Amino acid sequence: MFYDGHPKEEPGALVCRLSPSFIRFGNFQIHGARGETDLLRQLVDYTIRTDFPHLGSPGKQTYLCWFQEVCDRTRTLVIHWMRTGFVHGVMNTDNMSILGLTLDYGPYGWLEGYDPVWTPNTTDARTRRYCFQNQGQIALWNLAQLANAVYPLISDDLPLKQILTDFSTRFQQDWLHLYHRRISEERLPRDVITKNMNRQNPWFVLRNYLAQMAIDKAHAHEFSMIHDLLDVMKNPYENQPGKELFAAKRPEWARHRPGCSMLSCSS
Secondary structure (H helix, E strand, O other), X not given: OOOOOOOOOXXXXXXXXXXXXXXXXHHHHHHHHHOOHHHHHHHHHHHHHHXXXXXXXXXXXXXXXXXXXXXXXXXXXXXXXXXOOEEEOOOOHHHOEOOOOOOOOOOEEEOOOOOOOOOOEHHHOOOOOOOHHHHHHHHHHHHHHHHHHHHHHHOOHHHHHHHHHHHHHHHHHOOOHHHHHHHHHOOOOHHHHHHHHHXXXXXXXXXXXXXXXXXXXXXXOOOHHHHHHHHHOOOOOOOOOOOHHHHOOOOHXXXXXXXXXXXXXXX
């Protein structure tokens, strides 16, 4: 699991990832880096016609509208990641969907306690580039790389820079300014506020240690926990009596156990 020179055979499974598109930021970067402007234009035009047809025919203004929408979708995606304590441990440009979707499988996890510098990736443990508190800034950095890649089609950096600046400003406003204003305007009783908040926060989260427990049982040919987890996660926002085990905090034995705290890219 940790590249220690002692490989071990394990049961495996095929996972089929479904998505309207698997085009990522990196697909545009490679053509930009090679100076393949014609191929870059073909790819951007195809992407717009296929996945963003509401923007109209490809052209300079449409490219800017497209980039704006990609930024908006990415911002919304990362905000929803962070509101549930999710951390993407390999948040590079090759793992960022042009549609603002989560489609990459790799080291990821959810905060057990509030630790802004926690990363689920063993290979990120030294620099913590993709830690929880950096998710928004890394998203912005990735978008900047996309802007650099498509610049040859626009030949004007000012609107691209403005869109990126707006991304950062708006990202902070979903968090700080709007939250402060919303709280200051609140007139509801505390118990009603709590009830409303609980509707917007998941009761059950697929924590890594739960998945590892199911895997351990499966190794012993006991698959009931896999089915239980699948059933519980169908309604993560509802309290399900008798399923309290799946809502419990991570036990201390799982804090540093492989598979329960951090993962490598091949785990």
